[in-house]
Amino acid sequence: MSVSAASSRLPGTVAIGRRRVSVELKQFFRDRNSAVFNFAFPMVLLVIFGSVFGGQEVAPGISFAQYFVAGMIASGVLYTSFQNLAIAIPLEREDGTLKRLQGTPMPKASYFIGKAATVFVTYGAQVVILVAVGVAFYDIRLPSTALQWFTFLWASVLGLIACTLCGLAFSVVPKTGRGASAVVTPIVLVLQFTSGVFFVFTQLPQWMQVFSSLFPLKWLAQAMRSVFLPDSAAAGEVSGSWELGLCAGMLALWCVIGLVLALVFFRWTKQGTT
Amino acid sequence: MSVRDVRKSYGDLHALDGATFSIEMGECFALLGPNGAGKTTITEILEGYRRRDSGEAQVLGIDPARGDRVWRSQLGIVLQTDRDLGDLTVAEAVRHFAGYYPDPRDPDDVIDSVGLTSKRRSRNEKLSGGQRRRLDVALGLIGRPRVLFLDEPTTGFDPEARREFWTLIDGLKAEGTTILLTTHYLEEAQHLADRVAVISRGRVLACDTPDRLGGRERSSARVSWIEDGVRVETQTMSPTTVVLELAQRLGGDVPGLEVHRETLEDIYLSMLDDDRDEEAGESA
Structure with a gap:
């Protein structure tokens, strides 16, 4: 077999990428831990916060539940991309997944295609679940204007890309696969507390607002509020507007930043082959 | 496939200290050696996983440190410790990896050849240790490799499964697949390998066919038999002559006849003993 003949018949990056998407999704949905983490946990949070504070109003005519759903959907971006990848990849590095793939002719890009697609699909599913629970039990109003839907789309896509890349980069931080969730989950929680997910953002101390403004979740939550709250609620933001730009x-x-970090830090094996 | 004077250190530890050997196309070559001898290091250098510090290495005419996708598509790699793919079934995993290669084997045939047909719909996490190893072997074979790396493939196999595995490898050899095998089992090397290299402390101590390793074919044999109800034995360089004489003297079938040559294991262990003495001498 001549080299050129073999290379012309090698399956392409996209074709193998499509296969990666299918096995990644199969593995994701068959793994009970990831199902609980990604679907049950946000739903439980919504039910708890919705039941305790849902009736209170954060502004005239706006329930806390409405405010909270916006924040949880923003958090969903972080869960499905950053948290998911930063926990799953250390496990894959440990159980031999990445080493096996490295020993095959799979193009590395195909692996990332598989991961990214899983992130987008699970995010979509999570949004549907959160909105369904919100509409069914807490009177959540859906976005009404085309502009709001458009904002929902770009905020989701930009947020997912940024947090996916950060998740790839951060996957080198946990030293063991088992310890990964202990390292990653607190980071997500702290961002949620300081970015206006669990509390109304303007009620947070100044230094906390400044801190969280450095990270994406604050901006994602703000954009999602513009999607789920009426336009009049913009007056309740720090600057008095949604600041969508x-x-x-x-x-x-x-x-x-995520792209640079991922390119610099992502490793296939513990020994450190790039 | 060849390595010449390959060295690799991790800090002060010289994992490979000038290893040299070459493997012909279509040959089955076994690396024998104690744990920590450098077997896995050299295998992973040839597989392209690790970089050598110095020396030369070639697999299919290409430096593994610079292997591309075309090169990779001609290798099959069976690693030592894999626990991945647990949530997929045997058939799903084998079919998935078939899609990575330009000219894969038929997934069902491969599953059948490793004896997992009855388990094809089982989740991989439910497989026993031996079944799991066979899945790893199936994934190593699926791409129709010209070169197959097997790192301790039969660890955890029962004797019957090991025999079946040997038959499988014999079949691959017959098809002309080049095989690099590392193993702890001398019997396995004896059965499968065309040539054997004994590795210790990162160097090749000896490299020859299993029958000739360490001058085995020239060593003396022990002949023993039962005469007047007592077992008698003698060491000889010409066991055939001894047996013929016995048959004549005792008139026909010699009771309890045994002819024993040094086994590969005897040779291997005495080589490692000598090497250990040498190491003690060096550090003294």
């Missing part, structure tokens, strides 16, 4: 800019900046 700034939200998009910060998320885009985090896409760039």
Whole structure:
């Protein structure tokens, strides 16, 4: 077999990528831990917060539940991309998944295609579940204007890209697969507390607001509030407006930061082959 | 496939200290050696997983440190410790990896050849240790490799499964697959390998066919038999002559006849003993 004949018949990056998507999704949905983490946990949070504070109003005519759903959908971006990958990849590095793949002719890009697609699919599923529970039990109103749906789309996509790249980079931090969730989950929780998910953002101390403004979740949550709250609620934001341009800019900046971090830090094996 | 004077250190530890050997196309070559001898290091250098510090290495005419996708598509790799793919079934895993290669084997045939047909719909996490190893072997074979790396493939197999595995490898050899095997089992090397290299402390101590390793074919044999109800034995360089004489003297079938040559294991162990003495001498 001549080399050129073999290379012309090698399956392409996209074809193998498609196969990766299918096995990644199969593995994801068959793994009970990831199902609980990604679907049951956000739902339970919504039920708890919705039941305790749901009736209270954060502004005239706006229930806390409505405010909270926006924050949980923003959190969903972080769960399905950053948290998921930063926990799953250390396990894959440990159980031999990545080493096996490295020993095959799979193009590395195909692996990332598989991961990214899993992130987008699980995020979609999570949004559907959260909105369904919100509508069924807490009177959540869906976005009403085309502009709001458009904001939902770009905020989701930019946020998922940024947090996926950060998740790839952060996957080198946990020293063991088993310890990964203990390292990753607190980071997500702290961001949720400080970014206006569990509490109304303007009620947080100044230093906390400044801190969380450095990270994407604050901007994602703000953009999602513009989607789920009526336009009049913009007056309740720090600057008195949704600052959608700034939200998009910060998320885009985090896409760039994430890309650089992933390129510099991502490793296939513990020994450190790139 | 060849390595010449390959060295690799991890800090002060010289994992490979000038290893040299070459493997012909179509040959089955076994690396024998105690744990920590450098078997896995050298295998992983040839597989392209690790970089050598110095020396030369070639697999299919290409430096493994610079192997591309075309090169990889001609290798099959069976690693030592894999627990991945637990949530997929045997058939799903084998079919998935078939899609990575330009000219894969038929997934069902491969599953059948490793004896997992009855388990094809089982989740991989439910497989026993031996079945799991056979799945790893199936994934190593699926791409129709020209070169197959087997790192301790039969660890945890029962004797029957090991025999079946040997038959499988014999079949691959017959098809002309080049095989690099590392193993702890001398019997396995004896059965499968065309040539054997004994490795210790990162160097090749000896490299020859299993029958000739360490001058085995020239060593003396022990002949023993039962005469007047007592077992008698003698060491000889010409066991055939001894047996012929016995048959004549005792008139026909010699009771309890045994002819024993040094086994590969005897040779291997005495080589490692000598090497250990040498190591003690060096550090003194």
